[in-house]
Amino acid sequence: MVMTPSRNCPLCGGSTTQKKYADAQLPVWQCVCGAVFLSPFPSAEELKAIYRDTYYETWGLTADNENAPRQMKLLTFSARLKKISRFLKTGKVLDVGCATGYFLEAAKAAGWEPYGVELSEYSSRLAQQKFGARIFNGTLEEAHFADETFDLITMSDLLEHVRDIDAFMHEAVRILKPSGLLMIVTPNVASLSCRMMGAKWSHYKAEHLHYFSPVTIKALLKKSGMPPLLIEPSPKYLNLAYIINQFQTYQHPIFTPLATGADRLFPRSIKQANFPVSCGELLVLARKP
Numbered sequence: 001m002v003m004t005p006s007r008n009c010p011l012c013g014g015s016t017t018q019k020k021y022a023d024a025q026l027p028v029w030q031c032v033c034g035a036v037f038l039s040p041f042p043s044a045e046e047l048k049a050i051y052r053d054t055y056y057e058t059w060g061l062t063a064d065n066e067n068a069p070r071q072m073k074l075l076t077f078s079a080r081l082k083k084i085s086r087f088l089k090t091g092k093v094l095d096v097g098c099a100t101g102y103f104l105e106a107a108k109a110a111g112w113e114p115y116g117v118e119l120s121e122y123s124s125r126l127a128q129q130k131f132g133a134r135i136f137n138g139t140l141e142e143a144h145f146a147d148e149t150f151d152l153i154t155m156s157d158l159l160e161h162v163r164d165i166d167a168f169m170h171e172a173v174r175i176l177k178p179s180g181l182l183m184i185v186t187p188n189v190a191s192l193s194c195r196m197m198g199a200k201w202s203h204y205k206a207e208h209l210h211y212f213s214p215v216t217i218k219a220l221l222k223k224s225g226m227p228p229l230l231i232e233p234s235p236k237y238l239n240l241a242y243i244i245n246q247f248q249t250y251q252h253p254i255f256t257p258l259a260t261g262a263d264r265l266f267p268r269s270i271k272q273a274n275f276p277v278s279c280g281e282l283l284v285l286a287r288k289p
C-alpha cells in the first residue's frame with residue numbers, strides 16, 4: 001500500500017497527510033489542515049471515459065427525457081437564487097459548469113443576464129439552444145473573459161471536479177467585478193451523510209478530485225481573497241424516481257435493492273413528487289472586496 005500521496009496538500013501545501021480510509025477503493029487522503037483529496041488523480045483517459053455522453057444519463061438528462069428532472073432542478077436553483085438575492089438582486093451571472101443550463105433558466109427568469117461555461121460538448125450544445133453564443137464550450141480559463149466582467153459567478157457541483165483549484169479560483173476572482181458574489185455548492189466531507197457512510201459516501205467518485213468542509217472551504221476562500229458571507233447546508237429538491245435511478249446506477253449493497261423495491265412499490269405520481277433533501281452538500285456565498 002502506498003503510504004504517501006503523490007502530491008502535497010492542494011490547500012496548505014503541507015505533506016502531513018494520511019489515507020482517510022484503509023479499505024477504500026479510491027485513494028482518498030486527508031491533510032492535517034482538513035483538506036481531503038484524491039492522489040493520484042485518475043488519468044486523462046480514465047476521466048475521458050467517465051465524462052462521455054452517458055455521464056448525464058444518471059441525471060435523467062438524456063436528450064429525449066429532459067423534462068423529468070427539470071422541475072426538480074429549477075426548484076433547487078430558485079432556492080439558491082433566493083439566497084443570493086439577499087445580497088445582490090440582478091446583473092451579469094456566469095454559471096461555470098452550467099450543464100444544460102437549468103440554473104441559467106432560473107436566473108434569467110429572476111432578471112439576471114445569463115452566461116455559461118461548460119466542458120461537455122453534449123450538454124453545452126443543449127445550453128446553446130437556449131442561450132446561444134453566451135454559452136462557452138470549454139474550461140473557464142479557455143473562455144478568456146475580460147477582467148471584472150461578472151456580478152455573480154456560480155459553481156454548482158463543479159469545484160470538486162477541478163484539477164488545479166488555485167489557478168481556477170484565481171481566474172474566477174479575476175473576472176468578478178469588485179463587490180461581486182461567488183456561489184459555490186460542493187459536497188461537504190464533514191456532513192452527517194459522509195460520517196455515516198464512510199468510504200461508501202455517494203460523493204466519493206473517481207471524478208471528484210477535491211472534497212471540502214466548512215473549515216477547508218473557508219481556508220480556500222481566504223487564500224483566494226474572498227471573504228465568505230454565508231456557509232450552510234444546501235438541500236436539493238429530489239423525487240423518488242431520481243433517487244431510485246441514482247442507486248441503480250451507483251450500486252450500493254443495501255440501497256440498490258431498496259431502490260429497486262421502491263420502484264415497484266410506488267405509483268408514478270408519488271415517485272415524481274419533489275421534496276427538499278439534505279444531500280451532504282454545502283452552499284457558500286463570498287464577496288470580492
Ligand SMILES: [Zn+2]
Pocket residue numbers: 009010011012013014031032033034035
Ligand atoms: Zn493541508
